[in-house]
Amino acid sequence: MIHTFDAVIVGAGGAGLYAALEASQTTKTAVISKLYPIRSHTGAAQGGISASLGNIEEDKPEWHAFDTVKGGDYLTDQDAALILAEEAVQAVYDLENRGLPFNRTPEGRIDQRRFGGHTRNFGESAVRRACYAADRTGHMILQTLYQQCIKNNVTFFDEFHVIDVLLKEQRCFGVVALELRTGEIHVFHSKAVLFATGGTGRMFRITSNAYANTGDGPALLLNKGVPLEDMEFYQFHPTGIKGMGILITEGVRGEGGILRNRDGERFMERYTPTLLDLAPRDIVARSIVQEIREGRGIRGDATIEDFVHLDATHLGKDTIEAKLPDIADFCRTYLGIDPAENPIPVQPTAHYAMGGIPTDIYGRVLKNGEGHLYEGLYAAGECACVSVHGANRLGTNSLVDLIVFGRRAGQNIAQFVQGSDRIPLKKDSTRYAQERISAKTGGQSGPNPEDIRTELQNLLMEKVGIYRNEQDMLETVERIRELRQDYSQVKIAHNTSAFNTHLLDILELGNLLDLAYIFAFSALNRKESRGAHSREDYPKRNDDEWLKHTLSWLEEDNIKIGYKSVDISRWKPKPRKY
Amino acid sequence: MQITLEIQRYDPQKDKEAFFEKYDVEINPNDRLLDALMKVKQYIDPTLGFRKSCAHGVCGSDAMVVNGVERLACKTLIKDVINKDGSPIKIEPLQTLPIQKDLMVDQSRFFEHYRQVKPYFINKEPIKEKERIQSQEEREDFDDGTKCILCAACYSACPVVRGINPSFLGPASIVQAERFIDDSRDEGFEERASLLDFPDGIWPCQNFYQCTRVCPRHIKITQLINKTKENIVKYRTSRGEKIHDLP
């Protein structure tokens, strides 16, 4: 079946929905999502969305921008960071005006709390910048945006998996999707396409990410010759529930929670004396690993099973129930403890991709490091790389990114489609999609794909995690090559069309393998330590050689690496101390 | 430990009727029921159909009936559903919605009802301040309803939807309406009142409390329904009108 639209938006998380709200005001827009929109992982975001409203104490967009740049270890593009910080303010008011139920100050204004790496006056001390709705900020954002889409009659195609993008040379003209309910293939013919497919956390065994976070958008584009940017930078959040990876928001530390080792010591005092537990995530995650390696984990055995404690007992039941109710609920459900009475056992969990589809500040996808653009092809949200997060994202800045750049992309799409034509469809526009499916169906053979998935997830967790070295990464790249070979042999038995979730699982695994390959290869390539990329063999940041963005192309089984310059027009790179 | 799951299977494309299938799984008692279902799908029978995403109780994908009670598979630990007599853990799809495949149900009707109550913020007044001012108490007033993840557990458990009046709007849509009605910033009460005040609207609720019992977000659903009923009665009375509870 062929559908004709002006704009097609792939993904119905915060970025996709916000873009849809903008674009649909003037253009015929479809939102295609493999999940029901309200099941998107934006709904899992807990702690907050930052904006320098100054509702509690003095704050400025410039400070927010600086923190974002320093937090990103100077790989952040500085003009983009300033846009993020400046437009965050209106973005938050806009969400409130559309009904989002933020927590309030005694004066009835939007309440704000502290978050890692957010400071006043260029690093003096922690500042209250994160606007929040208890520990369900993402849920409220997703709900509010979906509600507004209903109000504005946005057209949705729910549970449609996009498995191909129509791209001719540099012009994008639609996508091809598989409908879960019927197994039919649909062509969406359009003037512009936005990818907002979210994260890739399912590359790792322990992650805060949903099953659906398999990086479909970046992987699809990668296979069509589009480069990806800064894929080596993957954030581990310091506090996931031990063994499960379920996130315990930084908001717990924002409200005063403290990390402790087996001696009960507040160990962050030794690592970041100014910001303590509220240092940026890369630093806190490394500090935890350091404690564990030196035998001060709670178990004390220095294995990867070891963990530390997040102590919130001194916050009192009332604060916890009022400001962190879901965290309390997770602790009760999954750990059988009450965080007001017992410390929470935590260890780092794979959380956020700083890298992704390279875009400019209007969401337009870049072809190369020289600034050449695709036409009609856009990306926003976690799957994109503007880059406002550089080598390490600050907490609460992703939700800002979704709203600010989702909105910008939506607006630019609306303008773009006015003055452009839909380039004609070819007869065989579903061929690539059909081939992808038939390559994986029609009689079970090859290895069990789940063995491949499990091995991949363990491999990345253990060898390209928080600390990295040449040998481990070489082995990993080699092994992923083999796993991709194994995967190419996988075929599944049943080819019944309707509700074939098995087929979709297999296609997603293919995406994960491609992204993991690029991820490990880019990490191996970058011979320095910066932000979330910490190499034991190159422990220092090296601005002379490596102050540049990585671009990577997948060419059959090989990876080509290129670079793109970093915008450092405002603040000169300095050593990063907190 | 080893457990046995007894899962209802049904593929309308090929099965005449639903049947139960047993699966033995090796699992840790502290694991989630969703982990056990994943094991079945990954290593025993990949054709098993169920939805999932967040895996920690916030996206609403995997509500199902476990040993007769609506639960989220990802928010249910194995040790909490093991039957003392050693019988298998019985897993069925949600009731009251048509089965698509195995544990997947067609939620169209549920979402239609949701959309019916204008589940969005209504306030046409221009904004005077940067944000609309709201006191902490006013914010607290509608907090409970904001937690809903539209999982449909309540819609499945409701004895009214199950039999007495299947056209009943259902608990979740009323929760959604209440969330806005009780938001001091919202002005859509009149519009929404008429969408709730009809015989299949809010009135079929007979306070069975089943929804409240199963809600994985611990929302006091029945209480919110009653509060909304009172608001509508007050509104009608103040205008000298009658409520529309009879066909």
Ligand SMILES: Cc1cc2nc3c(=O)[nH]c(=O)nc-3n(C[C@H](O)[C@H](O)[C@H](O)COP(=O)(O)OP(=O)(O)OC[C@H]3O[C@@H](n4cnc5c(N)ncnc54)[C@H](O)[C@@H]3O)c2cc1C
């Ligand atoms: C537990 C957790 C807590 C977090 N807390 C915070 C926080 O407090 N503050 C903060 O700033 N950030 C936070 N983050 C990060 C932030 O929530 C995410 O980065 C962000 O929500 C991603 O939004 P998105 O719109 O890019 O993608 P998502 O919300 O993940 O949406 C992706 C969409 O793409 C669709 N999709 C994917 N693939 C396909 C396909 N092939 N075909 C069709 N549709 C497809 C999906 O259906 C979905 O609708 C948190 C993240 C996690 C995991």
Ligand code: SF4
């Ligand atoms: S009210 Fe509770 S049970 Fe009903 S849909 Fe919402 S979260 Fe689910």
Ligand code: FES
């Ligand atoms: S998988 Fe999201 S609620 Fe269970």
